[in-house]
Amino acid sequence: MSYDTSKWEVVIGLEIHCQLATRSKIFSGASTAYGAEPNTQACAVDLALPGVLPVFNKEALRLAVKFGLAVEAEIGMRSVFDRKNYFYPDSPKAYQITQMDHPIVGKGHMDIELENGETKRIGITRAHLEEDAGKSMHGSYHGMTGIDLNRAGTPLIEIVSEPDMRSAKEAVAYMKKIHSLVRYIEISDGNMQEGSFRCDANVSVRPHGQKEFGTRAELKNINSFRFVEKAINIEIERQIDVIEDGGKVIQETRLYDADKNETRSMRSKEEANDYRYFPDPDLLPVVIDEAYIEQIRKELPELPEQKKQRYMAEYELSAYDAAVITTSRELAAYFETVAKECGDAKLSANWVTGELAARLNKEELEITESKVDAEAFAGLLKRIKDNTISGKIAKDVFEAMWQGEGSADQVIESKGLKQITDSSAIEAMVDEVIANNPAQFAELKGGKDKMMGFFVGQIMKASGGKANPGQVNQLMQKKLKD
Amino acid sequence: MMSQKEMKKYHEKTIAELSTMLQAGEVTSVELTQYFLNRIKAHDGRLNSFITVTEELALAAAKDADAAIKNGTAGPLTGVPIAHKDIFCTQGVRTSCGSKMLDNFISPYDATVVTKMKQAGVVMLGKTNMDEFAMGSSNETSFYGAVKNPWNTDTVPGGSSGGSAAAVAARLAPAATGTDTGGSIRQPASMCGITGIKPTYGRVSRYGMIAFASSLDQAGPMGQSAHDCALLLNAMAGFDEKDSTCLDMEVPDYTAELDKPLKGLRIGLPKEYFGEGLNVDVEKVIRAALDEYKKLGAELVDIELPNSGLSVPVYYVVAPAECSANLSRFDGVRYGYRCENPVDLMDLYTRSRGEGFGAEVKRRIMVGTYALSSGYYDAYYLKSQQLRHKISDDFKNAFEKVDVIMGPTAPDTAFNIGEKSDDPISMYLSDIYTIAVNLAGLPGMSVPAGFVNGKPVGLQIAGNYFKESQLLNVAHQYQLHTDWHRAIPEAFV
Secondary structure, three states: OOOOOOOEEEEEEEEEEEEOOOOEOOOOOOEOOOOOOOOOOOOOOOOOOOOOOOOOOHHHHHHHHHHHHHOOOOEOOEEOOEEEEOOOOOOOOOEEEEOOOOOOEOOEEEEEEOOOOOEEEEEEEEEEEEEOOOEEEEEEEOOEEEEEOOOOOOEEEEEEEOOOEOOHHHHHHHHHHHHHHHHHOOOOOOOOOOOOEEEEEEEEEEEOOOOOOOOOEEEEEEOOHHHHHHHHHHHHHHHHHHHHOOOOOOOEEEEEEOOOOEEEEEEEOOOOOOOOOEEOOOOOOEEOOHHHHHHHHHHOOOOHHHHHHHHHHHOOOOHHHHHHHOOOHHHHHHHHHHHHHHOOHHHHHHHHHHHHHHHHHHOOOOHHHOOOOHHHHHHHHHHHHOOOOOHHHHHHHHHHHHOOOOOHHHHHHHHOOOOEOOHHHHHHHHHHHHHHOHHHHHHHHOOOOOHHHHHHHHHHHHOOOOEOHHHHHHHHHHHHHO | OOOHHHHOOHHHOOHHHHHHHHHOOOOOHHHHHHHHHHHHHHHHHHHOOEEEEOHHHHHHHHHHHHHHHHOOOOOOOOOOEEEEEOOEOOOOOEOOOOOHHHOOOEOOOOOHHHHHHHHOOOEEEEEEOOOHHHOOOOOOOOOOOOOOEOOEOOEOOOOOOHHHHHHHHOOOOOOEEEEEOOOOOHHHHHHHOOEEEEOOOOOEOOOOEOOOOOOOOEEEEEEOOHHHHHHHHHHHEOOOOOOOOOOOOOOOOOOOOOOOOOOOOEEEEEHHHHOOOOOHHHHHHHHHHHHHHHHOOOEEEEEOOOOHHHHHHHHHHHHHHHHHHHHHHOOOOOOOOOOOOOOOHHHHHHHHHHHHOOHHHHHHHHHHHHHHOOOOOHHHHHHHHHHHHHHHHHHHHHHHHOOEEEEEOOOOOOOEOOOOOOOHHHHHHHHOOOHHHHHHOOOEEEEEEEEEOOEEEEEEEEEOOOOHHHHHHHHHHHHHHOOHHHOOOHHHO
16 A cells, blocks of 8 residues: 555445356346357347347345345345346347346445454445346457357346445455355355456545545456455555546546556546436336245355354354454364364464465465365374474474375374473483583573573474473473572 | 139138138148138238248148148147237248348247247248337338238228238238237227237237337237137237246136127226217217117216326337337347448447338337436336326226226228328327227227228227136127128228
8 A cells, every 4th residue: 555544545335246156047047157158058038139038037036135134134025127228249138137226135234354353344235136248259250349148147146335445455355255255155156267256346535534425436347356455556546646636536437457557447427328227127026025035044054253253152262263264164164173173273273274274375275175184184283282293393294294195193103203202301302402501501590591492492403393392391490490 | 502712712701710611621721821822922912911921831830730630639720820910039930020120030939929829720821011110000110111901002001010900801811910019909900990909918928029118018819800819819828937027827718708698798988088089980980889789788887087198198108218228139239130331339339220220110219218318217207107007097996887998999090101100199199099008908909890981990998907808708799790890891802
């Protein structure tokens, strides 16, 4: 961040487009599977042939309601589909079926954890059902543009937040939280490379203390967490520059160019489309009742927030650790297995969020792709707990396990990493180190406590890290009194 | 002993009669089909009622129908030839909707109505002419040229199902399908002296029927008699999971109530349908028909539909608004007309649509686009929706007092070709009595009730929701006692 945060306040709202995990499209029977040959998954309805009609896929409704319940939102008992009119080749009907005045999900919220450990509540304005567009493919068709309508009609929910975020980091935290939730409750695969999860960011700046929002720019179609952060920050800087140069930010839609790390104008408000929304006469209002909602409520798994609270109560984890572990259902399941097997939840949490998370992150792997499974990982922690190895040695053992050298016990055995607990062996090493460093020992005896660290370090080194540090300490104390 | 020539006057027969003859083996479907194909060839040059004649397909389907009759799997409509309005998608056959925009469009699928007719063994003779995208009341907006009224070829047949009406009136087809958004079955039926019914909205699937105004469009049969319409509606009606606005209700046998006596029937006469603007001679014909109903034991009750004056203005907001979105898909990108050598996307859009659509279609797209525009939506579209409810409420109140509502289908008989083409408002007013029925979603019929200066006059019968059986019964009883519906224009005898 290279802007003056003491002077400028940033206001951000996100519109997240999340593909719902239905097998067929929202208004047709065509498959939603990713990666098919262009236009092989576009039926008569998707092609908008003359005379075809949309039929609403009820599975999309179920998934949208599930989302609404998970963010404790009001559920629209009577939601209405509208037509949003605009011409573009990848929009075959030249209107998008969406929900305007009566969305399926109303006001809800999502809590995010800030870096300072506090929790912040982000308001969710609404979430509505709509269909995705197709894809224009430029370049490779003898100077013409190709249209792939496989994606046209893919079900989405657009999740609109309140302008509650005050930094790019908060925006990313919120987006990650939503991303984790939709996968948690299994309404979306959340695959960002395939476009299943992407967002538009509304960004504005204002001097601290100013009540009114500044004029916002809408950054379109950002499909990674990293880009969201970069795009927002670069846009903040641009807007501040404009204002500080005496100019005015204009309301417009901008595109983030990741290669150049800049945003550029797509269209201004003046040239914005008048979408002429009106209720789609081909579709009846979607009316649901309490029984339907209750049915879906029963299908909800334990939500991240509930899980987090449980971990804090049951395992006495810190809010931060609990939040990190509950970001994904798979990670939480991994953690619970480790904690149960090794019998030490705190140790498990430290290692899962520490060594394991770092390693996964480095290799860009999901927890489900970890090369050390939960049982094996618990086996490692057990050996820390029973003092077979120290925490430091455990890191080496973990490394070996990751490289496929076997279980914790196998690695400890084959590499001879077992901690030395034989007092006489340790005492011999203690004596040797004292004998080799008489001056330092005298200083220690003379009251220079800092020298204790030196001796423990030397002894551990002499033992190849295998001496039990507790025993080393005990023996040193004994030698001082002698 | 009848002469050979007299015996072969199949065009004087209703579908009900032809059905009996087919079942009895007195005629084959191939013979019938060839007979009507010959009539189309001989006479349609004077009418222009067909856009496409599907001779080969028709004869092949007729052959199949004959086989079905032979092996005993035939239904009442098996082997009966009819024509489809060119608004219904027909697989492998050009489906133009009367527009240059779709002149090159061969549909890859069948509309549900077409599928149902095929399943019933009906043989398609061809596709009938129509106002472009069903927008018109005279069949003059067709890209394929105006259709002429068989009763007087200087006059229009009405619209938008003008081709279907003219073809049936001239007996080039024993019956045809039509669609009715603001009167497009009833008004041409009236002007051509045939019987047509627009069912309750949602009774017949709209899938594959090229949309004009989705909340108003409804398909129905156009034939020589109420009995024929009942037989055809039996095949057309019913739930279709491909149309979300199609109602999942059991389809009754529409012929079952045809013979019910009318004693005690309460007929409502809206004073608004007998006021200013109604041709006095047309009124006389209608009054005479009402006298006939009195003789049949019906009771005439004066009623009011106080909001009916709003129908035309409300319709000309709602229908254009919906059509402005419905017709956006015709963009020159995937099918249909594309302009020559577009220089960029905007050029492709503007010229393809500018060149592909006719004047009336463009007028309505512009009106509808305006009505939906930001800042005007509330004043036009929303207001119209509110008024639409009021119009529906008028009928609801009326049907508490009466069983059916009657009046003229149109204020006048067929007008001359060209007479109103430059005056859209006066053209729109020819649907003044039919439009309210669409806005309310009710079923309505037009039944031949006589002539003024040799031009047919239609009696409109509107009923409560899903009372098609009753409408058909009321029409059939009248037709048992009159023979207006059996009249054939001199030039086509």
